[in-house]
Amino acid sequence: DIQMTQSPTSLSASVGDRVTIACRASQSISNYLNWYQQKPGKAPKLLIFAASTLQTGVPSRFSGSGSGTDFTLTISNLQPEDFATYYCQQSYGTPITFGQGTRLEIK
Amino acid sequence: QVQLVQSGAEGKKPGASVKVSCKASGYSFSGYYMHWVRQAPGQGLEWMGIINSGSGSTIYAQKFQGRVTMTRDTSTSTVYMELSSLRSEDTATYYCARAGQQWLVVEYWGQGTLVTVSS
Numbered sequence: 001d002i003q004m005t006q007s008p009t010s011l012s013a014s015v016g017d018r019v020t021i022a023c024r025a026s027q028s029i030s031n032y033l034n035w036y037q038q039k040p041g042k043a044p045k046l047l048i049f050a051a052s053t054l055q056t057g058v059p060s061r062f063s064g065s066g067s068g069t070d071f072t073l074t075i076s077n078l079q080p081e082d083f084a085t086y087y088c089q090q091s092y093g094t095p096i097t098f099g100q101g102t103r104l105e106i107k
Numbered sequence: 108q109v110q111l112v113q114s115g116a117e118g119k120k121p122g123a124s125v126k127v128s129c130k131a132s133g134y135s136f137s138g139y140y141m142h143w144v145r146q147a148p149g150q151g152l153e154w155m156g157i158i159n160s161g162s163g164s165t166i167y168a169q170k171f172q173g174r175v176t177m178t179r180d181t182s183t184s185t186v187y188m189e190l191s192s193l194r195s196e197d198t199a200t201y202y203c204a205r206a207g208q209q210w211l212v213v214e215y216w217g218q219g220t221l222v223t224v225s226s
Binding site: 032034036043044045046049050055087089091092093094095096097098099100101 | 142151152153154157166168169202204207209211212213214215216217218219
């Protein structure tokens, strides 16, 4: 199975900040990498697929980059509604696997 | 719009089985795969498997092989996930989630069904 490792596991930031979350795959997955946002008590929401393609309706302050084994999610100009947990997921093959999550908290 | 409506919360005893349903609407049901993902309290996301809503073919995560069965009913646009031999570690919220154009991208999620396993 492909292991996905996110860093950091938690992060404190302020409204208006720019933050970056990293995700590393245990083997090359080309650009088969997706990012999800989950708020407490809610289902996850797809933000970015294919490493850098923004899902319809997702604000442009979210961006993704990377290929191979190393990927990043960047959120610019943090808004109050962005404080949540973020997961990366590889869609290179089954079983699909998720990172352990990064909790973004308000400083 | 795409909607996935899951059945309600369940309480089960160890050793029992649970069957969760997921009714889809707003798209061509048979044209998309459906995933099942679970999340234990305070934990991350764990993929259980996927069903081709058209053909009914399935792929299960090895961890759940022999204990999970995913089925679908095209007449009602509903998919089902049954998990047997429940243990306390199976206490989790179970999500059905529709794939996108790429079958392993999880595009739309149901609201989740909490399954609690306790004696």
